[in-house]
Amino acid sequence: MAYMALYRQWRPRTFQEVAGQEHIVRTLQNALKSGRVTHAYLFCGPRGTGKTTTAKILAKALNCLDPREAEPCGGCSNCLEIQAGTSMDVIEIDAASNRGIDEVRELRENIRFSPTTGNKRVYIIDEVHMLTDPAFNALLKTLEEPPGHAVFILATTEPHRVPLTILSRCQRFDFHRISPPVMAQRLKEVARGSGIEIEQEALELIVKAADGGLRDGLGMLDQAGSLGSGRVGAEDIHRMLGTVRRDVLEKLKDLIMAGKAGDCLVLLGDIFQRGLDLRLFVREFASHVRALMLTNLSSGMEQPDSGGGPELGKLLEVLDILTGVEQEMKWSSQPGVLLEVALVRCARVYLYGETGHRQEDLRELSARVAELEALLPGLGPGGGERGGYPLPDPPETVKAPAPATVPGEGGVPAVKDKTSGPGRDVGDAGNSGVRPKSSDRGQQAPVVKKKSGGSRTAEEQSVLQAVQKPGEAPGQAAQLLGKIAERWENIMDSVHRSKNCGNIYSYLTGGAGAWPATVAGKVLTVAFWEKDPYSFLAANNMENKDNKDMFTKILKSVCREDLEVRFVISKEEPPAGKQEKTEEDISHDEAAGLFQGEGQEILEDNPFDE
Structure with a gap:
């Protein structure tokens, strides 16, 4: 006798043997006991969860000659014939191969015949979502008003593909994954x-x-x-x-937490040589890290540990890297390279910390903060209103003239900046992202009277206006702006390489070009120089929703920061290193790119080309 697979040998034959679907079994048994069996059922759910099996058991229960409390006996001729698939009263239809209107018309013709030996004529249509639209339309009327002896059981793994007109005429049962x-x-x-x-x-x-x-x-x-x-x-x-043992996953986790990126790559090379599926390996390792994260959460370790366990924040960052690379590997021609980069990034999370800065970098930053405090003694430890709170790198400031006193309570003067236009405070210019010249640091700034007594220099006042923002950590905005400025060329390269970004690249690089000016909260301001003849056109086009959304996505992919972007015209000069282009410097090709090819005939006679 030919060998029969286990899933066929051990297929349930009664409702009691159906595993993990108690909510469906109970409902069907109660309907059988009370005689409230409807004419159409829809069984939907993942593969291998018992949809077709339950349909056959229901067919046996409806036609059993000796039912036992809503259970088929399994020994009568009808039960045996249905179990063997030879019953004339139970018709199984594979909708994947019989999906046309002709098959449905044949079904409508045969449905008129009464059952031969049983009480009901049961039609089990498997993968019903594969039927064509004309076939569904042909089935609709029959499904709505079938003969009294007919029962339809529709099974599918994709219920969303079944028309609503069909769904509304069936009792729906959702099969769950087996726990x-x-x-x-x-x-x-x-x-x-x-x-x-x-x-x-x-x-x-x-x-x-x-x-x-x-x-x-x-x-x-x-x-x-x-x-x-x-x-x-x-x-x-x-x-x-093709999976790996748990101890291999544990070893890789230990190497990442130790920051040993090189050893991680050696271990990955061994896995690759064994011919294992790298995507499956990433999925396994992500599941391992997830289990570790859940363990930490259940034990209340939401803060950096004191007992040697990993920090929850770093685990979340590693898990984010792994889940992201799994999706990228699906479409890459070199998934191994992507996985190597991901493991190096995971190791750097523990080597450099969550913020990505090495401890030496943090000490250097602290030294620079101390230097600023020494430069501004009123802001040092115990001085002024700051009370020793560390300050960020100084923002862009200009040498302030003598303060003009504005009448008001306390006689607090307002410091103006001549280069920033009338009525603009120096503190507003302090967010432009350019450091003050070193030659200006030693110059004496005018003194501003404080309401509470003592004195504060205008340079201190400008720094405070730039830094003291409600809800923002000191130095956070300056640090983020520096990061964006450092990667600005990479952002431009990504824009240049991206599809359908040619116009955006022209706007951002044409003329004097754009530059990151300020960061306030989660808003990045990108500036265009007002003396650039095409700055208004470029800024206006970049404010277009499609252009702005595309640029925001590229910014997030390069800097890994979720920021809102706005484009403005600035009176401030571009940072050092940017070439200032006047109208005579704008080439024919740059102008054509800025105008998206419009007005080409005008540019042919452009006097700037002479």
């Missing part, structure tokens, strides 16, 4: 009944790989039984599925 404990128990019963010895770890690996599909789990158990000659161990499952 791991229920599946493990069922696999144990099957293994014991089939003479297969299986280790607990191997059983857990099969349950995890099956992902809620009991049929998949039985298929893997069947294959593992043949591989291990009746005795299945964890190593057999790893070899069969």
Whole structure:
């Protein structure tokens, strides 16, 4: 006799044997007991969860000659014929291969015939979502008002593809994925009944790989039984599925937390030489890190640990990197390279900290803060209103003239900046992102009277106006602006390489070009120089929603910062190093790019080309 697969040998024959779908079994049994069986059912859910099996059990229960409390007896002629698939009263239709209108018309013709030996004529249509639109339309009227002896059971894994007109005429039952404990128990019963010895770890690996599909789990158990000659161990499952042992995942986790990027790549090279699926490996390792994160959360370790465990914030960052690279590897021609980069980034999270700055960099930053405090003694420890709170790098300031006193309470003067236009405070210019000249640091700034007594220099006042923003950590905006400025060329390169970004690249680089000016909260201001003849056109086009959204996505991909961007015209000169272009310096090609090819005939006679 030919060998029969385990999932066919152990297919449930009664409602009690159906695993993990108690909510459906109970409803159907109650309907059978009370005689409230409807004419159309829709069974939907993931593969391998019992949809077709339950449909056959329901068909047997409807036609059984000796039913036992809503359960088929399994021994009468009708039950045996339905189980063997030879019953004339139970018609199974595969909609994937019989999806046309002709097949549905034939069904409508045959539905008029009464059942031969049973009480009901049951039509089981599997993968019903594969029917064509004309076929659904032909089925609609029959499904709405079928003969009293007909029952339809529609099964599908994609209920969203079934027309609403069909859905509204069926009772819908959603089959859930089989939970791991229920599946493990069922696999144990099957293994014991089939003479297969299986280790607990191997059983857990099969349950995890099956992902809620009991049929998949039985298929893997069947294959593992043949591989291990009746005795299945964890190593057999790893070899069969192409997965790695838990100790390998634990070793990789330890290397990442130790910041040993080189050793991580050596371990990855060994996995690659074994011919394992790298995407599956990333998925496994991400699941391992997720389990570690959940362990930390359940134990209340939401703060940096004091007992040697990993910090939750770093675990989240590593998990974000792993889940992102798994998606990227799916479409890449070099998934191994992407995974190597991801592991190096994960190791750097622990080597440099969550912010990406090495400890030496933080000490250098502290030294620069101390230098600023020495320059502004009123802001040092115990001085002024700041009370020793560390300041960020000084923003752009200009030498302030003598303060003009504005009448008001306390006689607090306002400091003006001649180069910033009338009525503009120096503090407003302090967000432009350019450091003050070193030659200006030693010059004496005018003194501003404080309401509470003492004195404060105009330079201190400008720094405070730039830094003291509600809800913003000191130096955070300056640090983020510096990061964006440092990567500005990379951002421009990404814009230049991106599809449909040619016009955006022309706007941002044409003339004097754009530059990151200020960061306030989560808003980045990109400035265009007002003396650039095409600055207004470029800024106006960059404020277009499509252009702004595309630029924002590129900014986020390069700097890994989620910022809102706005484009403005600035009176401030561009940072040093940018070439100032007047109208005579604008080339014919740059102008054509800025105007998106419009007015080409005008540019032919452009006097600037003479």
